[in-house]
Amino acid sequence: GKLSARLGYTIDELKLDAHTLRKLTLDTRVTGGELAVDRIAWEGDRGGRFTASGSLRPVSETSAMMKLQFAGRDMIFGFPALTEQELRRLPQYDLEGVLQARGATVRELAAGANGYLRLMAGKGRIRASGFRLLTNDFIEQLLETVNPLATRDPYTKLKCAVVLAGIENGRVVGEPFLVSSSDRLNVYANADIDLRRERLDVTFNTVPQRGLGLSVSSLINPYVKLTGTLAAPLLLLDPGQTIIEGTTTVVTGGLNIIARTFRDRYLSGKDPCGEAHLQNDERISALEEKYGKPPIE
Numbered sequence: 001g002k003l004s005a006r007l008g009y010t011i012d013e014l015k016l017d018a019h020t021l022r023k024l025t026l027d028t029r030v031t032g033g034e035l036a037v038d039r040i041a042w043e044g045d046r047g048g049r050f051t052a053s054g055s056l057r058p059v060s061e062t063s064a065m066m067k068l069q070f071a072g073r074d075m076i077f078g079f080p081a082l083t084e085q086e087l088r089r090l091p092q093y094d095l096e097g098v099l100q101a102r103g104a105t106v107r108e109l110a111a112g113a114n115g116y117l118r119l120m121a122g123k124g125r126i127r128a129s130g131f132r133l134l135t136n137d138f139i140e141q142l143l144e145t146v147n148p149l150a151t152r153d154p155y156t157k158l159k160c161a162v163v164l165a166g167i168e169n170g171r172v173v174g175e176p177f178l179v180s181s182s183d184r185l186n187v188y189a190n191a192d193i194d195l196r197r198e199r200l201d202v203t204f205n206t207v208p209q210r211g212l213g214l215s216v217s218s219l220i221n222p223y224v225k226l227t228g229t230l231a232a233p234l235l236l237l238d239p240g241q242t243i244i245e246g247t248t249t250v251v252t253g254g255l256n257i258i259a260r261t262f263r264d265r266y267l268s269g270k271d272p273c274g275e276a277h278l279q280n281d282e283r284i285s286a287l288e289e290k291y292g293k294p295p296i297e
Contacts, residue, residue: 005030019045019076019087033058045087048075051295063104069294071096082127091124091158098291099167111170111196116287120277121161127154145235146204146224149184157183160273164280166287170196177202179276184209185220186272200233202226 011024024042028035034057041051052070059065074092097117101109147156161180165172177191188205204224221237228234 003030004032045076046074046092048092049073050075059102063102063108065102066100066109068099069097069292071294086125086127089125091121091126091161093119093121095119096294098288098294100291113167113170113195115167115291116284117163117165117167118284119161119163120273121158123160124158126156126158142226142235145221145237146187146206147185148220153184159183160271162273162276164276164284165191166283170194176276176279179272181272198230200226200228200230
């Protein structure tokens with residue numbers, strides 16, 4: 001017969017480099033060829049909570065169905081906090097998401113993925129060096145291109161941030177995908193990422209806050225486009241008319257990004273993240289109804 005087994009594990013306290021996880025619980029089982037994570041959960045610093053569940057079930061001799069759902073409240077992500085004061089000032093995040101896919105390989109699973117992701121961040125202060133600890137070289141380059149001020153100041157004072165993405169048949173779409181507001185910059189991004197063809201199309205629109213002065217504002221690239229493929233991403237700047245590929249700069253014919261109306265719509269409001277959330281509420285709610293909503297503990 002097929003293997004059947006169950007594993008349950010609980011850790012009262014797990015100390016990591018920057019944070020401490022409490023009441024870490026893992027409950028998994030294997031039944032009839034299906035691997036199920038019935039529950040993984042923990043409590044974090046400042047009262048944060050996270051819970052997730054998922055399964056991997058064979059549906060034929062050559063493919064399997066994967067399901068994953070997760071939710072978190074008042075979470076603190078892995079940005080370093082060197083002191084207790086820095087820890088208290090980190091922004092807290094609410095997130096929820098569902099992912100379903102079928103295939104025999106990671107590429108096939110990505111190509112047929114469906115679901116959604118919703119993330120909301122509140123006010124807080126982030127040590128700028130923390131971004132570099134979480135990324136590879138290209139993503140670090142992207143972050144510094146979108147926000148060159150991060151290399152000049154030790155901290156980023158975040159007012160709010162929201163990430164909203166729907167995933168259908170391997171396409172990750174967000175309009176907007178990202179809205180972020182800080183004491184120095186507002187950043188807006190639209191995204192259309194085709195996981196089936198592994199193509200990227202992400203447009204960043206960056207607007208300096210008032211009062212920065214011309215010398216600082218001149219450092220900002222108002223439009224940045226992330227294009228190319230997942231394996232070989234490219235940055236396209238406007239103005240500047242250049243593509244950055246690794247350490248190579250290639251002159252291009254410029255970039256036509258129709259984003260000004262999008263930017264102005266959010267600049268006119270006092271709560272750009274809330275506006276973005278309302279803009280996407282109907283679409284994300286439809287995906288929740290279709291693919292399910294993770295339980296919030």
